[in-house]
Amino acid sequence: MKSKKIILNAIIVFLCLIFVIVSGVFISQMVDYNRSYHPDESSFLYACQEQDYVRMVNMMHRNLAAGVKSSDTMEECYAVAEYYEAATYYRAYFIAGNHDKAMKKKQIMDEKAALMGDLFYVAEDINKKLELDL
Numbered sequence: 001m002k003s004k005k006i007i008l009n010a011i012i013v014f015l016c017l018i019f020v021i022v023s024g025v026f027i028s029q030m031v032d033y034n035r036s037y038h039p040d041e042s043s044f045l046y047a048c049q050e051q052d053y054v055r056m057v058n059m060m061h062r063n064l065a066a067g068v069k070s071s072d073t074m075e076e077c078y079a080v081a082e083y084y085e086a087a088t089y090y091r092a093y094f095i096a097g098n099h100d101k102a103m104k105k106k107q108i109m110d111e112k113a114a115l116m117g118d119l120f121y122v123a124e125d126i127n128k129k130l131e132l133d134l
Contacts, residue, residue: 044077
Protein backbone atom coordinates (compact mmCIF):
# COMPACT_ATOMS: atom_id res chain seq x y z
CA MET A 1 0.00 0.00 0.00
CA LYS A 2 2.81 2.42 0.89
CA SER A 3 4.65 1.61 -2.33
CA LYS A 4 1.50 2.40 -4.35
CA LYS A 5 1.28 5.78 -2.59
CA ILE A 6 4.91 6.54 -3.35
CA ILE A 7 4.45 5.59 -7.02
CA LEU A 8 1.27 7.67 -7.31
CA ASN A 9 2.97 10.65 -5.64
CA ALA A 10 5.91 10.32 -8.03
CA ILE A 11 3.53 10.26 -11.01
CA ILE A 12 1.71 13.37 -9.71
CA VAL A 13 5.02 15.23 -9.22
CA PHE A 14 6.15 14.19 -12.72
CA LEU A 15 2.86 15.37 -14.28
CA CYS A 16 3.10 18.68 -12.38
CA LEU A 17 6.61 19.21 -13.75
CA ILE A 18 5.41 18.51 -17.27
CA PHE A 19 2.52 20.95 -16.76
CA VAL A 20 4.92 23.69 -15.56
CA ILE A 21 7.25 23.13 -18.54
CA VAL A 22 4.40 23.14 -21.07
CA SER A 23 2.95 26.28 -19.47
CA GLY A 24 6.34 28.01 -19.70
CA VAL A 25 6.70 27.12 -23.36
CA PHE A 26 3.15 28.31 -24.05
CA ILE A 27 3.76 31.65 -22.34
CA SER A 28 7.04 32.22 -24.19
CA GLN A 29 5.33 31.44 -27.51
CA MET A 30 2.54 33.90 -26.74
CA VAL A 31 5.03 36.62 -25.86
CA ASP A 32 6.87 35.97 -29.13
CA TYR A 33 3.61 36.01 -31.07
CA ASN A 34 2.49 39.31 -29.53
CA ARG A 35 5.76 41.06 -30.22
CA SER A 36 4.99 43.82 -32.67
CA TYR A 37 6.64 43.94 -36.05
CA HIS A 38 7.66 47.37 -37.23
CA PRO A 39 8.61 47.72 -40.88
CA ASP A 40 12.08 49.09 -41.46
CA GLU A 41 13.75 51.02 -44.25
CA SER A 42 14.29 48.00 -46.45
CA SER A 43 10.60 47.03 -46.21
CA PHE A 44 9.57 50.50 -47.32
CA LEU A 45 12.08 50.61 -50.16
CA TYR A 46 11.00 47.17 -51.35
CA ALA A 47 7.33 48.21 -51.33
CA CYS A 48 8.26 51.38 -53.22
CA GLN A 49 10.23 49.38 -55.79
CA GLU A 50 7.27 47.03 -56.22
CA GLN A 51 4.95 50.06 -56.53
CA ASP A 52 2.91 48.76 -53.60
CA TYR A 53 1.95 52.18 -52.28
CA VAL A 54 -1.06 50.94 -50.33
CA ARG A 55 1.26 48.73 -48.27
CA MET A 56 3.55 51.70 -47.73
CA VAL A 57 0.64 53.73 -46.35
CA ASN A 58 -0.30 50.88 -44.00
CA MET A 59 3.30 50.41 -42.84
CA MET A 60 3.67 54.16 -42.28
CA HIS A 61 0.54 54.33 -40.11
CA ARG A 62 1.67 51.26 -38.15
CA ASN A 63 5.07 52.83 -37.45
CA LEU A 64 3.61 56.22 -36.56
CA ALA A 65 1.11 54.64 -34.17
CA ALA A 66 3.89 52.66 -32.48
CA GLY A 67 6.19 55.68 -32.25
CA VAL A 68 8.97 54.04 -34.26
CA LYS A 69 11.96 56.35 -34.78
CA SER A 70 12.63 56.92 -38.44
CA SER A 71 15.76 57.62 -40.43
CA ASP A 72 16.04 60.16 -43.24
CA THR A 73 15.31 57.48 -45.82
CA MET A 74 12.23 56.36 -43.90
CA GLU A 75 11.05 59.98 -43.78
CA GLU A 76 11.34 60.06 -47.58
CA CYS A 77 9.34 56.83 -47.75
CA TYR A 78 6.74 58.33 -45.42
CA ALA A 79 6.52 61.30 -47.80
CA VAL A 80 5.85 58.89 -50.68
CA ALA A 81 3.15 57.14 -48.65
CA GLU A 82 1.55 60.43 -47.65
CA TYR A 83 1.73 61.65 -51.24
CA TYR A 84 -0.05 58.52 -52.43
CA GLU A 85 -2.67 58.82 -49.71
CA ALA A 86 -3.32 62.47 -50.57
CA ALA A 87 -3.37 61.67 -54.30
CA THR A 88 -6.03 59.01 -53.86
CA TYR A 89 -8.18 61.44 -51.88
CA TYR A 90 -7.51 64.15 -54.45
CA ARG A 91 -8.72 61.89 -57.25
CA ALA A 92 -11.82 60.83 -55.29
CA TYR A 93 -12.75 64.41 -54.37
CA PHE A 94 -12.10 65.64 -57.90
CA ILE A 95 -14.28 62.93 -59.45
CA ALA A 96 -17.01 63.63 -56.88
CA GLY A 97 -16.93 67.31 -57.79
CA ASN A 98 -15.71 68.50 -54.40
CA HIS A 99 -12.97 70.77 -55.78
CA ASP A 100 -12.27 72.60 -52.49
CA LYS A 101 -11.28 69.40 -50.70
CA ALA A 102 -9.45 68.22 -53.82
CA MET A 103 -7.31 71.38 -53.81
CA LYS A 104 -6.45 70.86 -50.12
CA LYS A 105 -5.23 67.37 -50.97
CA LYS A 106 -3.29 68.80 -53.93
CA GLN A 107 -1.54 71.14 -51.50
CA ILE A 108 -0.55 68.17 -49.34
CA MET A 109 0.68 66.37 -52.45
CA ASP A 110 2.91 69.34 -53.34
CA GLU A 111 4.31 69.50 -49.79
CA LYS A 112 5.05 65.78 -49.70
CA ALA A 113 6.59 65.79 -53.19
CA ALA A 114 9.13 68.30 -51.90
CA LEU A 115 10.04 65.95 -49.03
CA MET A 116 10.57 62.83 -51.16
CA GLY A 117 14.28 63.49 -51.69
CA ASP A 118 15.84 60.73 -53.80
CA LEU A 119 12.42 59.15 -54.32
CA PHE A 120 11.00 62.19 -56.14
CA TYR A 121 10.53 60.18 -59.33
CA VAL A 122 7.83 58.10 -57.61
CA ALA A 123 5.39 61.04 -57.69
CA GLU A 124 5.16 60.80 -61.48
CA ASP A 125 4.55 57.05 -61.26
CA ILE A 126 1.79 57.56 -58.69
CA ASN A 127 0.19 60.20 -60.91
CA LYS A 128 0.23 57.79 -63.85
CA LYS A 129 -1.12 54.95 -61.74
CA LEU A 130 -4.01 57.08 -60.48
CA GLU A 131 -4.53 58.68 -63.90
CA LEU A 132 -3.97 62.19 -62.58
CA ASP A 133 -3.29 65.00 -65.04
CA LEU A 134 -1.35 67.48 -62.92
